[in-house]
Amino acid sequence: MMGIEKILLIGGGGFIGRNLINSFELIKKDIEFVVLSRQNHHFSPTKTVRYVVGDYGNKDEMEVLFRTEKFNKVFHFANTSVPSSSNFNILDDVDNNLMSTLTLLEVMKKNGCNFILYLSSGGAVYGNSNDRILDEAHYCVPISSYGITKLANEQYIALHSRNYGLNYLILRLSNPYGHFHVSEQQGIVNIAIRKALRNDTVTVWGNGAQEKDYIYVQDVISIIYKLLEKGIVNDTFNVGSGTAIALNDILREIRQALPSLDVKYEPSKPTDVSNFCLSISKLKSVIDFDITPFDDGLAKTIEWEKLKIL
Structure with missing residues (x-):
């Protein structure tokens, strides 16, 4: 019988994170979340969710947290910038979103935590294109520091997979709402x-x-759940409505x-x-899911x- 899976959820106080916690508490009883945020959201803990204030870019803090909690997995949902603001202070964007992720990966490696789910961006990493339907093999030319750091994080995660055996799942989201x-x-x-x-x-x-491309947030959570349940690793998927x-x-x-x-x-x-629509053919080839009109x-x-x- 498998034990409880302990997951570090970075950015769990945000939009996608709160939806994931709300849904997973109802459908998945064998997990425990430790939600790490850089600010105190004043959410009440439950039997399966605890909240911690801290900086995932602070190596000392992360070392203590990983040694204490012995995480099985990391869900990385955090980002401190948006495309429109990221170019105004690129050094801060790189420090807070790229360097912090590199610190996280090093701490994961040191502490034997061997899985990361990373939420990337389907619009920002591809940039502008004459092709209206973008699949995962499409070239990426980000036009914002936000998109560049997202893509760089993807590449460093894949590098850790090749060099150290890290298992990962990268999801390039379109525009979620809900x-x-x-x-x-x-x-x-x-x-x-x-x-x-x-x-x-x-x-x-x-x-x-x-x-x-816009997608209802509960569809995103359902897709994440199905990918995790199927045990799919070491791949990148577009997650959108396909329209x-x-x-x-x-x-x-x-x-x-x-x-x-x-x-x-x-x-x-x-x-x-300006314009983009994500191809979800690859995603459909591995799981069955519905898209909310x-x-x-x-x-x-x-x-x-x-x-x-x-």
Whole structure:
């Protein structure tokens, strides 16, 4: 009989992390999470989840934590920047997101922790392309420091796999939306809904014609669960809906539900990937999964944002 699996979840206080914890506590009883964040989110611990404040780039802190907890796996969901801000202070971006990950990998190697799940970015690592459907073999030319550090982390994880036998799973996410989203910088679907509910103006960078891949966050969690249950390792997968939607069409749908939505258009930023749609053929070849239609996911997200504001 297998024992309890202890997982270090870095960035578990964020959007994807909170959804994962909420779902995994219901469907997976043989795990224990230690959630590491650089700030105190004041979440209450449960029987299977504990919260720790710390910096995964601090080698001394990580050495103590790994020796004490004896982790089986690491889920790395953290990032301190977004594409639009990362180019303003590249040294900080590299230090906080690349060097910290390298420190983490070294501590994992030293302490015999042999699996990492890393959330990368399907838009940022590929950059702009004339190809509208991007598979995992497509060339990567990031146009932001955010995308460069994501891609570099992918490469260093793969290097540790080749050199030291580290097992990994890298997921290149499209644009997730849904429950537990809080950022005011990234995630236009939730941001636009909140702005409409508050009677604020949402700023769109560009003319709104840009078409991108969006995925309901619960679909992301379901995909992660199925990949882990199947034991798939040492591979990289796109995780998206496999379809692209124009931003203006999204805003139009939100306005139908929330007529107060007001939009201001500003010139696009040089860090913005204009159009992309992720091929999910490779993912479909290894697991079966369903994608929530955008209309349904949007309706659920609007209801959740309404409850949060009330």
